[in-house]
Amino acid sequence: MGMNIKTFSLYLLVCGIIFAIAPFFISSYYVYLIALGMVYGIWALSWNVLFNYTGLLSFGHALWFALGAYVVGLTQERLMIMSMECYLGLTLVVSFILSLAVGYLCVRYTQIYFALLTQGFSMLFYAMLVKFYSFTHGTDGISVKVPALLGMQFTNVESFLRAYYYYILLIFLLCATILWIMMNSPFGKSLQFIRDNSLRARFIGIPIIKYRLWSFVIAGVFGAISGALFAPLNRQVCPELTYWSSNGNVVFMTLLGGFSVFAGSAIGAIIFVFLQNIALTLTIYWQLIAGIVIVVIVYLFPKGLTVSIKDMVVGMYKKVHGR
Amino acid sequence: MSEPKKVGRRTFLNYATAIVATGVIVGAATYLATPKGATTTVTVPAATTTVTAPGGTATGKPIPSEPIKIGILTFFSGSNAVVDVQIWWAAQMLAEKINSEGGILGRKIELVQMDVGPNTDTCVQNYRKLVLENHVDLVTGDLASSNGLAVAPICEELKCPTIYLSTTTTHIFEDVDPKPKYLFRAGNYNTMEAVSCALHIKRHHPDVKRVAGINPDYAYGRDSWQMFVAALQKLLPQVEVVYEAWPPLGTTDFTSHITATLNAKPDVVFSVLYASDIVAFMKQAVGYGFFKQVPLFYNALGYISFNMLTKDVCPEGLYFQARDYYFLWPPAEIWPIQGWFVPEFYKRWKQYPNIDAGQLYSAIDAYKRAVEKVYALTGEYPTNEQIVEAMAGSSCVGPMGYRTIRREDHQFLSPAPIGKSKHSPDYPFVILDELEFIQPEECAAPPGVKSLDWIKSWKI
């Protein structure tokens, strides 16, 4: 996965341009879907930090998404703050502290224990959100009004959505860059080394638990950022965001796009949004389709769908050109 | 350890393929999901702040020839589907009938089916799709409370007439959308359920002292229980709560709750368990002789799934609050709509119409009346804005009888039925006996007043 920073910047630029001009060509409904896809993209990228780079399968990543979303909802409702930047700042702080605490408890374990423990925390958060009814409105969730972006107020929701699309795009590109830099830094390389051979890593002197913890914190913080971005888009935050079935979504997204490639999870997230959208108009058995797709991917395309398609296309190209 | 690679043909191909693949999938998705015949509009980010109403074809002009599109946004999947599918059936029946009689001002009704999907964000997406892509004139259906709360501000922003059915949480018109313009609700809401039960107890069983509750642990259960207890304690100050059970939604094993409730020896048990929960609960409760030991049992909302309350599951003598519509009242002899609606429904779908189906009828009826009224007054086909203004404060009919629509908070109201379960040889499920109707003025909070505040302000 070695790509130098010039290549990465090139792809980032191309992506950014395509996404920036998209609203001029498609209807506002699809612009909304792409915005949602980008939000989920950040979420999936953060999950993949744990899965692909650290080798930890988390079944509780929805916790961070919901955390960010609820920070926005509660701040807006209780503290009457309307600034999006304020929400993001608060989310950063709160999620950093919490992911440090939860991560400390979780990263001592791997595989099954880690998966179960993360799921347990996710459901615990769900129970708390439902239980503290007078504070969180329980299963009804919290209504989120349109916030101010960079100080700009929006009286009209359509114009808010247009501006918010670009806001999300910028943050998406920023998060992708930061995560990419982190994963290609010496720290990121150590993580992968730990993933592949933890015994040898320990002999070399890499502090395994500490590195895993930092990986967990990174994943948690970026996951929460995506949740915070989600809140003004969906205009409602509810406990189901951290229910165990939501955890399945992020796994699905990453598998769709391919977890072995950095951008895979983000691509998978965008595909997921559109896939779910079409599937729901065609059938009510959305879970069945998602399950079948995952099974097919696990059997045939273990590196993820888009990566494998890429491999196949490249393979055909090589055959044709004999290289 | 990998080394940095230069931009080679291979790497370029890798990523180009990935981006192209995404583009193809996104493009295919856009193409497939776009309803045929509709054009995707080109939106240029505008500097103006006005929004042209994207919904439907209603304009202040002569009657359009295109059909009126009504979007039915409800649960076609999930456990609510068995109840909500009747909304779709009722809509089909009603649309066919109206169309056969000439439609609404000559325009035929066309129904668009849309599932709520697994989460609130799919619900929000699909609502937007109905309005922005399918260009419906009216959206109606049954949403969960969280869905309804999420969609409410969007309905007002997109300016599409929307009529909720059994999305009866008080928070919609009391907190999130207190001055609704485009949003209406055709179902008698939660306050009416809880308060009518409390009033019924006061009128018929005023000597109760100990009350217990077995309610699903989510917002609806919490709200209903809170209002019921507040109302009952106002009406009968001697009442005390001896036990509250909070089984999560979807609990299948109620044995511990039953034992604990029996142990508290209540005089009356109030429960808003419904659908499969109430069926499981009753089955197990009967095994414990629950209903022989507890003198009074009141249930709200359970009757929405009355097809499941078969005679072997549900004993006689239990009180059910049937929201706003009970299929056997009014009898066909005095209310012709019932004479058509109930037998026709049963003939087609082999089930009797439930609460939601009745509400749907009144919703479409209200819309039709509003359109016709404005046209009669102005001679022009009404805009969406005119339609919703005409609907507010008007009245309509449904199989349940006459309904009024409050001007201030767009709430449809009709008397709330409470009855006692009875086994009848004519039906496989329990029917309601000793029907009593609590008037809306007695059990609905005045518009602009929060329900709990209203209850607490009662002077008895």
Place this chain on the structure above:
Amino acid sequence: MIPTTLIFYFLNGLFYASYLFLVASGLTIILGILNVLNLAHGSFYSFGAYVAAFIATLFLNNGLPTPSLFMALFMAALLIGLMGSGVEFSLKPLYKRRQEYQLLFTFALSFIFEDLIKLIWGFNPWTCPNLFAYMGAVNILGQFYPSYDMFVIFIGFVSYLFIWFFFYHTRTGNLARAVAFDKEMSSALGVNVSSLYTKIFFIGAFFAGLGGALILPAINAIPGMGSDALGFAFVIIVIGGLGSVKGAFVGSLIVGMVRAVGIALFPEIELGLIFTVLVIVLILKPQGLFGKRFE
């Protein structure tokens, strides 16, 4: 009356523990011997209930007497056992890969099975009350208790005895324990590990299916019941120790009693109770009461 109530809380807890044990035992057996955490295990449970409802309806429609419905339950469990073997076959190609793939695969299976149930049987609950009513109720110190629930408790105990007997006094069972202990060695000594795996999956699925089938007359079969039971099963096997059947037994009793007492005394905590217990146990004593060795 305090003593009577205590007896009933105890019985309720036992009842709950019994059918949860049937689910948890299968889960822990599969985990202990194959080292696969079967996230689709809840589906065996729910399929057991639905298939039992189907067979029971078939029997009743053909005029068979009520006691034959016991047969229906057992047959349903056998069919679910076969389903388990089928799942194991589809897992075989994934054994040599990372354990995460197996988790992802069973996870996807749970989605598929969940929707298959809705596809085949619809969203309405399925019931079979005949057996429940048929067995009537016993009068314990003035309060009624359904006899069917006693029957479930009885089957729970019998199943534990059967499992213990199977793993310690039958050839297959002993071989299974050997494979759990050291797969390479057992294979080198001539044990057909692959067919053993299939048999173990059969047994695990059978008991989960039996749990679902048994519970049908007492409760309804509804979509989503599987994930509910699975959540509790996770907690049970963690408390008892991953891979330990004795642990599953003790864990079920603990969970059953805690839930019964919790509902009676602190009804508010019901929603978060089980996951709180899971997290606490995982943090304090992740190896559980009886450790990871399969016993």
